[in-house]
Amino acid sequence: MESFLTAFCEKMFFPILHPIFAPTNTFLSKFYQPYATICAIGFFIGAMIWVGVVLHEPYVNRGRAVRSIWTDLRLWTVLSMLPHVFVYFYFY
Amino acid sequence: METIGLAPIDIVIIGTYMLGSVLLGLFCTRYVGNANDFFISGKALPFWAIGFSIVVSDIGAVDFVAVAGATYTHGVSAANFDWMGSMPAMVFAAFVFVPYFWRSGVFTIPEFLGRRYNTAVQFVNGFIWTVVLMVMLAVMLWVTADKLMYTVLGWDPMWALWIMALVTGLYTFSGGLTAVVFTDVVQLVVMYVGGLGLLGVALWEVGGWTSLREQILAMGPEYQNHFTILLPHDTTGPFPWTGIVFGLGIVLAIAYMSGNQVIVQRTLGARTEWDAKGGMLLGGFLKSFIPLMVALPGLCALVLVPHLDNADRAVPEMIRLLLPAGLRGLMFAALFAALMSSISGTLNSSTTIFVTDLYGQVRHWLRWKPITERQGLTLGRLFTAMFIILAAVLAKPIGDNESIYVFIQTVLSLFQGPTLAILLLGIIWRRATGWGGLAGLVLGVIFCFVLKYTPNLFPSDDPFLFVAWWSFVFSVIVTVVVSLLTPPEPDEKIRGLVWSSVVQDDEAQAALRERISG
Numbered sequence: 001m002e003s004f005l006t007a008f009c010e011k012m013f014f015p016i017l018h019p020i021f022a023p024t025n026t027f028l029s030k031f032y033q034p035y036a037t038i039c040a041i042g043f044f045i046g047a048m049i050w051v052g053v054v055l056h057e058p059y060v061n062r063g064r065a066v067r068s069i070w071t072d073l074r075l076w077t078v079l080s081m082l083p084h085v086f087v088y089f090y091f092y
Numbered sequence: 093m094e095t096i097g098l099a100p101i102d103i104v105i106i107g108t109y110m111l112g113s114v115l116l117g118l119f120c121t122r123y124v125g126n127a128n129d130f131f132i133s134g135k136a137l138p139f140w141a142i143g144f145s146i147v148v149s150d151i152g153a154v155d156f157v158a159v160a161g162a163t164y165t166h167g168v169s170a171a172n173f174d175w176m177g178s179m180p181a182m183v184f185a186a187f188v189f190v191p192y193f194w195r196s197g198v199f200t201i202p203e204f205l206g207r208r209y210n211t212a213v214q215f216v217n218g219f220i221w222t223v224v225l226m227v228m229l230a231v232m233l234w235v236t237a238d239k240l241m242y243t244v245l246g247w248d249p250m251w252a253l254w255i256m257a258l259v260t261g262l263y264t265f266s267g268g269l270t271a272v273v274f275t276d277v278v279q280l281v282v283m284y285v286g287g288l289g290l291l292g293v294a295l296w297e298v299g300g301w302t303s304l305r306e307q308i309l310a311m312g313p314e315y316q317n318h319f320t321i322l323l324p325h326d327t328t329g330p331f332p333w334t335g336i337v338f339g340l341g342i343v344l345a346i347a348y349m350s351g352n353q354v355i356v357q358r359t360l361g362a363r364t365e366w367d368a369k370g371g372m373l374l375g376g377f378l379k380s381f382i383p384l385m386v387a388l389p390g391l392c393a394l395v396l397v398p399h400l401d402n403a404d405r406a407v408p409e410m411i412r413l414l415l416p417a418g419l420r421g422l423m424f425a426a427l428f429a430a431l432m433s434s435i436s437g438t439l440n441s442s443t444t445i446f447v448t449d450l451y452g453q454v455r456h457w458l459r460w461k462p463i464t465e466r467q468g469l470t471l472g473r474l475f476t477a478m479f480i481i482l483a484a485v486l487a488k489p490i491g492d493n494e495s496i497y498v499f500i501q502t503v504l505s506l507f508q509g510p511t512l513a514i515l516l517l518g519i520i521w522r523r524a525t526g527w528g529g530l531a532g533l534v535l536g537v538i539f540c541f542v543l544k545y546t547p548n549l550f551p552s553d554d555p556f557l558f559v560a561w562w563s564f565v566f567s568v569i570v571t572v573v574v575s576l577l578t579p580p581e582p583d584e585k586i587r588g589l590v591w592s593s594v595v596q597d598d599e600a601q602a603a604l605r606e607r608i609s610g
Contacts, residue, residue: 002545009545017542021549028325028334029551036322036333040176043341047183055187062191063366073369077183080377084179087380091168091321 040088044081051077096412102421109425117263117271127468130268131444133361142358142371145276147378149437153427161403163390167318169331171383181345182376186369189350190359194368202449208518209529218449225442229483234491244408260435261480272436279429286426287385294392330554339557343564347512353441443475509560510536513567519591528575536567
């Protein structure tokens with residue numbers, strides 16, 4: 001079944017898809033470090049900024065029973081992201 | 093292959109753990125009086141229980157073996173799934189999807205898709221999820237019974253399978269989501285103690301982290317990338333950095349954390365919106381420690397038991413060689429905890445989807461009366477019992493037939509991109525229509541198959557991360573184009589179902605409350 005599907009797709013779709021993906025692969029192959037780490041860490045930093053700065057505080061913490069810094073989910077987001085930033089720096 | 097013998101103290105630890113889990117699960121039965129209690133814990137779960145449960149439901153016993161094996165072969169890049177593949181997606185889910193689902197008062201993701209698009213989308217998505225979860229349940233049972241209990245312990249796999257199915261099925265049947273979540277809390281503690289115990293002993297044996305790193309890097313050129321988490325785009329392995337960032341970080345992780353019923357169902361049972369979001373964040377934080385237990389032992393095994401024919405033997409070999417009696421029982425209790433939590437979570441979620449999105453929809457189409465709360469509870473229990481028995485019966489035939497297993501794994505990885513596309517557009521774009529959603533889902537899954545089976549499109553030998561990314565892009569385009577070609581949905585239909593109106597419009601929120609109570 002799998003070999004049939006592969007043969008069918010290769011005949012039908014490879015001529016259409018290859019001209020699209022081959023240049024994309026060639027283009028992306030030029031980029032590695034430090035762009036890879038910047039992208040990865042950008043994910044974590046971006047999420048921190050989004051929750052900490054962009055979203056409104058009442059929306060972020062809606063429904064909390066006790067108002068205190070320890071129940072502020074903006075702080076939770078930053079604290080839970082930091083170990084990941086360290087990991088992607090460390091395993092560069 | 094040499095099996096691991098258990099001392100009486102190990103048997104006592106494992107037996108105590110299993111009995112304790114069953115008793116705790118049965119104790120939760122007193123909190124279950126209707127379908128709402130059974131499926132979403134009567135919306136009473138605190139954030140810490142949600143966070144613990146999300147983590148432990150997500151990690152199965154097989155992960156301990158398979159992820160360690162992948163790290164043994166590919167290095168720390170295999171740990172991306174619990175780092176890049178978790179926290180950013182969980183933050184996104186916590187602040188976009190979770191409050192939205194929680195406020196809309198739905199039981200399942202397909203139910204939400206049904207309200208936003210139409211009942212055909214709900215039925216198709218519910219059907220795919222039910223089949224996938226059922227097969228996953230069967231495979232989970234068989235792989236653990238065969239690869240762990242038989243191969244490692246020498247236990248009869250059929251006996252092991254039925255014991256696990258009955259023990260887990262019993263408390264899931266009785267206590268529903270409440271039992272699942274509170275047994276998960278205990279199981280997480282057991283899992284962490286056992287997993288970190290193995291890591292501690294293994295690191296001690298190799299002489300610490302610095303020594304481990306030096307010894308692996310000295311093994312030769314093929315091990316130079318074992319401590320590099322992001323690999324080049326043109327690597328032939330399965331984890332190139334572009335696939336990790338786009339395919340995993342943007343598509344698979346968000347689809348998994350926002351569209352997977354097993355994960356989302358816990359947040360739907362939260363007592364407040366804050367608990368739902370906080371539970372997701374706590375889960376993400378706790379998940380960041382999972383690679384310490386499931387991936388790093390694979391690196392230690394590279395030093396302690398090098399040249400293994402099968403990398404999946406890394407953890408069992410280390411348990412056999414390193415752990416003394418008592419600690420070995422604890423480690424196996426941890427593996428059982430990981431297995432039982434995954435089974436109970438999957439079982440409860442598949443039942444919820446089946447009752448809500450398939451059985452409920454068929455009744456709706458036949459114009460029968462809607463299911464009452466009491467009937468919902470009875471049906472929930474009935475289908476829980478049926479599904480676990482069915483999964484146990486089908487476990488061996490499905491587990492032995494590799495093509496079925498591979499096919500379902502393929503389907504699971506393939507329909508995540510299209511599901512995310514229609515879910516995301518349904519939430520953020522008012523103009524998305526029912527036809528657009530249906531076309532995006534169906535054509536997106538077909539496009540996934542085309543990408544998967546057309547060879548040599550990507551440098552990677554196993555390009556599932558690229559397939560996920562491009563199928564997501566394709567589904568977004570199809571949904572947008574078809575939506576623009578079809579008449580827009582009436583305002584009253586989508587009111588309270590689009591993010592901006594749920595978050596900002598008080599009138600829409602009042603309409604939503606009315607919809608839920610109605």
